[in-house]
Amino acid sequence: MKTLYVSDLDGTLLNRQAKLTPCSEQLIRGLIEKGMLFTVATARSQSAIGYLEQLDIRIPSIHLNGVLMYDHSRRQYIDCVPMDTRVSLEIIRILKSYDRMSFVYKFDSDCGINVEFEKLSNDVERNFFEARKNNDYKSFRQIPDITVSDEDKVIYFTMVDTYERLYPICSEISKLTGAKATLYSDNYSDMYFLEVFSSKATKANGVKKLKELLGADRVVAFGDNLNDLEMLKNADYGIAVGDAVEAVRREADLVIGRSDEDGVARYLYETAKEQN
Secondary structure, three states, X not given: OOEEEEEOHHHHHOOOOOOOOHHHHHHHHHHHHOOOEEEEEOOOOHHHHHHHHHHOOOOOEEEHHHOEEEXXXXXXXXXXXXXXXXXXXXXXXXXXXXXXXXXXXXXXXXXXXXXXXXXXXXXXXXXXXXXXXXXXXXXXXXXXXXXXXXXXXXXXXXXXXXXXXXXXXXXXXXXXXXXXXXXXXXXXXXXXXXXXXXXXXXXXXXXXXXHHHHOOOEEEEEEOOHHHHHHHHHOOEEEEOOOOOHHHHHHOOEEOOOHHHOHHHHHHHXXXXXXX
């Protein structure tokens, strides 16, 4: 039976310092070399590539919660699920009604990802920007008044703030047909992420596409946060790391070791041993 293994990155495969430990790297690289179909489904875009190159990932990975699929052999995106322009404009209207604008991601097949923002609202957003502003695969542009046109391929909205500030925005956006809003805690602070993308672009849908592309018979998925929940529910076997949020642990078929204990890598290694 051909099994596809898909792991979330932050808080699941990476430890709480956003690091891939030498143990996880060694174990997973060895399993991939022996033919295991292993990849990642993450909310990150190409900031995930460095980690995946450490593991020598050989099959496509899923980025921006299912919006993009990246082919590592060709070093390019092979699938993109943009948002409808009218939906994007309505999201911008809602955000501005709350006096809160997000980072707006626009995709260009030649230039990559262009990110626009009006202002940085807190230290987490400032750190997010500072860590990414010099990357060659993603450009940032501060403009006074964000809008979109039919020529723009809008793929993602993301912002960081308190739960109390983001919850009503998330609730209103969730009522829009064609938009998927997900609100979940940041692994590295006491703030929350609100991320909005096409309702056709979820981690679960991305994994389904990849399963079909590879001709896999089943999917085993790993996660820790609310944006992983649908992926775990739709997998043949959904696994939560020990430090996952309660809702994810409750819905998982199995709870394994914590992210700081190389839980995913050790599970994969023991599973491979049992199959040999």
